[in-house]
Amino acid sequence: xxxxxxxxxxxxxxxxxxxxxxxxxxxxxxxxxxxxxxxxxxxxxxxxxxxxxxxxxxxxxxxxxxxxxxxxxxxxxxxxxxxxxxxxxxxxxxxxxxxxxxxxxxxxxxxxxxxxxxxxxxxxxxxxxxxxxxxxxxxxxxxxxxxxxxxxxxxxxxxxx
Amino acid sequence: xxxxxxxxxxxxxxxxxxxxxxxxxxxxxxxxxxxxxxxxxxxxxxxxxxxxxxxxxxxxxxxxxxxxxxxxxxxxxxxxxxxxxxxxxxxxxxxxxxxxxxxxxxxxxxxxxxxxxxxxxxxxxxxxxxxxxxxxxxxxxxxxxxxxxxxxxxxxxxxxxxxxxxxxxxxxxxxxxxxxxxxxxxxxxxxxxxxxxxxxxxxxxxxxxxxxxxxxxxxxxxxxxxxxxxxxxxxxxxxxxxxxxxxxxxxxxxxxxx
Numbered sequence: 181x182x183x184x185x186x187x188x189x190x191x192x193x194x195x196x197x198x199x200x201x202x203x204x205x206x207x208x209x210x211x212x213x214x215x216x217x218x219x220x221x222x223x224x225x226x227x228x229x230x231x232x233x234x235x236x237x238x239x240x241x242x243x244x245x246x247x248x249x250x251x252x253x254x255x256x257x258x259x260x261x262x263x264x265x266x267x268x269x270x271x272x273x274x275x276x277x278x279x280x281x282x283x284x285x286x287x288x289x290x291x292x293x294x295x296x297x298x299x300x301x302x303x304x305x306x307x308x309x310x311x312x313x314x315x316x317x318x319x320x321x322x323x324x325x326x327x328x329x330x331x332x333x334x335x336x337x338x339x340x341x
Numbered sequence: 342x343x344x345x346x347x348x349x350x351x352x353x354x355x356x357x358x359x360x361x362x363x364x365x366x367x368x369x370x371x372x373x374x375x376x377x378x379x380x381x382x383x384x385x386x387x388x389x390x391x392x393x394x395x396x397x398x399x400x401x402x403x404x405x406x407x408x409x410x411x412x413x414x415x416x417x418x419x420x421x422x423x424x425x426x427x428x429x430x431x432x433x434x435x436x437x438x439x440x441x442x443x444x445x446x447x448x449x450x451x452x453x454x455x456x457x458x459x460x461x462x463x464x465x466x467x468x469x470x471x472x473x474x475x476x477x478x479x480x481x482x483x484x485x486x487x488x489x490x491x492x493x494x495x496x497x498x499x500x501x502x503x504x505x506x507x508x509x510x511x512x513x514x515x516x517x518x519x520x521x522x523x524x525x526x527x528x529x530x531x532x533x534x535x536x537x538x539x540x541x542x543x544x545x546x547x548x549x550x551x552x553x554x555x556x557x558x559x560x561x562x563x564x565x566x567x568x569x570x571x572x573x574x575x576x577x578x579x580x581x582x583x584x585x586x587x588x589x590x591x592x593x594x595x596x597x598x599x
Contacts, residue, residue, distance in 0.1 A: 229393070229478065230397070231396065260400065260471050260473070261470050297484070316386040316389040320393060338481070341477045
């Protein structure tokens with residue numbers, strides 16, 4: 181494994197602080213990994229500009245990578261150069277979101293309308309007979325929906341263009 | 342990126358400050374609905390939009406810090422006095438009733454969505470990158486605002502009358518968003534921003550159909566006097582008390598590590 185591959189693998193241990201099954205790699209938040217001698221450089225793109233987890237994620241990334249053999253120092257940069265959008269979440273990430281009780285975001289074509297946001301399959305019973313209750317949920321990245329089939333409220337990881 | 346000439350730099354600095362200050366102040370106003378929203382969902386909506394706006398202010402202050410040599414974002418946000426702020430009067434007003442807050446939210450966020458769409462192609466790359474991100478987030482704010490304008494514009498006689506009167510009252514303030522800067526020509530010439538006048542025209546085209554769909558009547562724009570002055574540091578009586586409250590904890594010990 182190259183040092184870069186080792187870092188990508190290690191980054192899979194850094195999870196979303198609120199959805200502990202899903203890693204920041206699954207969410208598509210890592211846009212660049214580079215190693216120069218004993219120095220590692222990682223670039224992260226935030227899911228939302230106002231996400232309060234950015235600071236703690238930066239620290240967790242550096243802490244995890246510094247444990248790797250041959251790495252003395254890790255620099256984590258937050259950049260909007262590659263803007264995050266919900267299509268960046270991997271298939272495995274979507275599956276893990278579902279297992280954690282969240283509907284994954286529908287794939288979009290760069291443009292979000294109410295019709296796109298409202299489509300959510302219930303993560304509990306799989307039914308498409310659901311309604312969106314509000315596009316603003318307990319965190320910036322989640323909306324609240326209700327399943328008419330199994331009569332459960334659930335959250336969706338929001339589609340963002 | 343090529344070195345910025347000093348005029349060019351001054352133009353961008355002024356431009357970033359006014360956008361960031363709008364986000365900071367309206368973000369704080371939105372947060373005043375936390376715990377008071379008329380419905381739980383609306384309480385969460387305004388709280389979420391407050392958090393988004395502070396994130397947008399932070400991203401813009403970070404550009405000022407990293408590319409234009411200004412102080413760090415916290416210092417910029419919490420230590421400038423009223424005269425140094427460049428926000429427009431619209432964002433300074435207290436939250437008032439829900440009719441006013443929703444109308445302000447609709448008029449302001451529609452303008453901001455269009456502004457950041459325009460800026461996504463800006464020749465000033467750090468701003469273009471942030472704009473591409475912000476426009477996707479503000480889309481949610483715009484959809485929320487449109488839903489409620491339509492809902493309340495067509496619900497009961499009382500809701501209709503209140504929304505119409507809020508719209509009449511808020512419109513001159515909203516026109517103050519587009520107060521021209523001394524650097525309009527400079528920004529346009531360097532393809533940084535096509536200008537407040539252009540933005541205002543696009544905004545009028547977008548708000549008109551929503552207002553009509555909501556069964557409301559857009560006031561005669563040409564007959565209104567826009568609330569200008571904010572971009573030059575002249576503010577309403579409401580800004581200083583907000584700043585005093587907002588910086589109260591910070592001022593106890595500005596050097597403390599959080």
